[in-house]
Amino acid sequence: MVMEEQKSLSFTLDPKSGVPYYKQVILQVEMAIADGRLTTGDQLPTVRSLAVDLKINPNTISRAYREMEIRGIVNTQQGTGTFISEKEIEISAVEREKILASLVRDFVIKANSYGIDMDQVIDYLQEMRDNEPLKA
Amino acid sequence: MVMEEQKSLSFTLDPKSGVPYYKQVILQVEMAIADGRLTTGDQLPTVRSLAVDLKINPNTISRAYREMEIRGIVNTQQGTGTFISEKEIEISAVEREKILASLVRDFVIKANSYGIDMDQVIDYLQEMRDNEPLKA
Amino acid sequence: MVMEEQKSLSFTLDPKSGVPYYKQVILQVEMAIADGRLTTGDQLPTVRSLAVDLKINPNTISRAYREMEIRGIVNTQQGTGTFISEKEIEISAVEREKILASLVRDFVIKANSYGIDMDQVIDYLQEMRDNEPLKA
Amino acid sequence: MVMEEQKSLSFTLDPKSGVPYYKQVILQVEMAIADGRLTTGDQLPTVRSLAVDLKINPNTISRAYREMEIRGIVNTQQGTGTFISEKEIEISAVEREKILASLVRDFVIKANSYGIDMDQVIDYLQEMRDNEPLKA
DNA sequence: GTGGTCTAGACCACA
DNA sequence: GTGGTCTAGACCACT
Known part of the structure; x- marks a missing residue:
């Protein structure tokens, strides 16, 4: 029997990453949508509550x-x-x-610039997928 | 006879990543050194040629x-x-x-925005790899 | 001989309109693009200079x-x-x-809700067009 | 025999206009009264029916x-x-x-964003009008 | 010099 | 209660 890992939606900020807070929030929402933790119609935390949670200014969430x-x-x-x-x-x-092919092509070129090969990418993706929660 | 693995050196810029161009260049040089594509004594492209290549201001390369x-x-x-x-x-x-994660994350999000999920991406990449096993 | 009316690009704000300042700015840029006063590559006023001009906070322009x-x-x-x-x-x-037809259809329905008929619209548009500057 | 001009009463909402729904409703009623489509004693749609029609919360109509x-x-x-x-x-x-200007402006901007310029719009509208001269 | 980010706090508008 | 707008001002990053 497998533990049904419940990947809940929780926001975190990394102040040291250099990535602006507001972008970190956007990225996390986008990822949550991409892997199914958020879907059409779901409500996001209110601006104020998330601001309190993350201890940042509401304007930034806004x-x-x-x-x-x-x-x-x-x-x-x-x-x-x-x-x-x-x-x-x-x-x-x-x-x-077509779109996928074009996205992949661009991505491969880019990954190549950083010396990352496809095997690594595939491994990484599979790991990501396998950590997903069971969708409802 | 075995094909020698050809890790070529090529620069790419992502204008939408938010990472300043000059940092992207540095990062790519560092990665190339780290994995042996560049080594002590190797010459980098000239400021001008790289600027032309990447279509950005030479000052940025400088x-x-x-x-x-x-x-x-x-x-x-x-x-x-x-x-x-x-x-x-x-x-x-x-x-x-970190770099890998960020590259893959952006890629997954973008694919998702076109309605392509991770499984499709993985399938596609695997197929690609299996069909062109020797290509760098 | 006709005076070549030079419609220069100047921003104005109407505080009483109820339309937020930042939207008024956007609308004016969009209109300037639509009627040719602004085109690809043209630089907008700097954030600070426009803020001074309009006597509002730079953040709003930003x-x-x-x-x-x-x-x-x-x-x-x-x-x-x-x-x-x-x-x-x-x-x-x-x-x-196709797009034009669909835009017009939506527009006609909407105009109809406000009791505005096509003749008025056409007159208005022609007037708008005729006030345009001669394009270079 | 002359077609009697049929100015029908119909409500529309534009979610992207930034104008609150309740104001859009009021404005449309006012315009209808102003141009005779509605007159003293006429009944407005019920709150519920209009809410259903416009697919918004009845509270907003209220x-x-x-x-x-x-x-x-x-x-x-x-x-x-x-x-x-x-x-x-x-x-x-x-x-x-003002209302006409704002409607037309939004329309022109939208058309322009699809690469359609004012001349094309005007031509299209004129053609439309000339081909359906009796349609309300 | 340019724009970008974030905060603190005020006041408004909608449901 | 929700989000929206705007200000004032600080500090950072890029050219």
Whole structure:
């Protein structure tokens, strides 16, 4: 029997990383969406509560949320909250294959600049996937 | 006869990463030294040629080289060029891991934004690897 | 002989309109692009200078510029300035016709809700166009 | 026989306009009164039906109606409905012009973002009008 | 010189 | 209660 690891959504900030706080928040939301911890309609923590949690200024959270709103990642309703928006992805398999190929090509070139080869990447990805929670 | 592994040196910049260009250049040089693609005495591209290659302002390359000079990573000889110095570059496993993680994370997020999930990405990469086993 | 009216780019704010300052700035940039006063590569006023001009806080200008950056309208380079980005619009005539039709349909419905008919709209548009500067 | 001009009453909301929903509703009622589509004694849609129509929270419609009640624009009779009161609505030419300008401006900007310029828009609209001269 | 990030705090608007 | 806007001012990073 396997422990059903429940990867809950919790935000953390690394002050030393050099990455701005608001970007760290965005990245964490994006990753949570990518691996299924957040999906369409889910509510994000309120600006104020997350600010308290992370011990930073509410404006900084606000900025992160606003930026995601502009990008269409989340949907904000005054007085109600901020929610993961519906992603309307309607592309054919062919199209998707094309996009994937182009993304991979760019990525390989970039990884190559850092001396990272595909085996490492694949291993890393598999590890990531295997640490995912069972989706509902 | 075995194909000798050809790890070529090539620079890439990601304008959207938020990482300043000059830092991206430094990082790539360091990684190349760390994994043997560059070694003591090797010449770096000239400021101008690299600037043309990357389509950015030569000043930015200059700054990267200057900073590496200060750190003792390279040696600049007026009128001759910039060369890798004797100093050993230590890039910890942790550091490598971080870079890898950040590259992969950005990639996964981007793929996800097109509705491509990790499984598809992994499948694609594996297929790619298996079909071109000898390509660097 | 006709006076060549030179519609210069000057920003103005209407505090009474209820439209947030940063949105007013964005709208004015967008309109300037739409009618040719601003085009690819043109530099916007610096954050600070525009703030002084409009007598508002630089952060507010910053916010407007940042939002346009995210939307891909402008391109920002640290230490250099903010520039109108190249619009890469590559759509076929057929596609464009489709989009236009759909935009117009939505617009007509909306205008209708406000009791505005097409004749008024057309007149208004023609007036707008005729006030444009001669493009270089 | 002449077609009687049919100015129908229909509500629309633009989520991206930044104008709160309740204000958009009020504005549209006011415009309808101003140009005769609604007149003293006419009944407005019920809160619920309009909320369903516009797919928004009934509270938002309530608020719009409440505010119009306060301003004396409408009369709410418990259990019966909401009716246009006797008060005259004066919407100045300036006000109308403003609304028209803002609608058209948003439309032009949007079209422009797809690479469609004003001339194309005007041509399209004129053609439309000329081909369907009798359509409301 | 340029823009970027963050804070602290005020006040407003929506539900 | 929610998020939105704006200010004032500090400090940092890039050219």
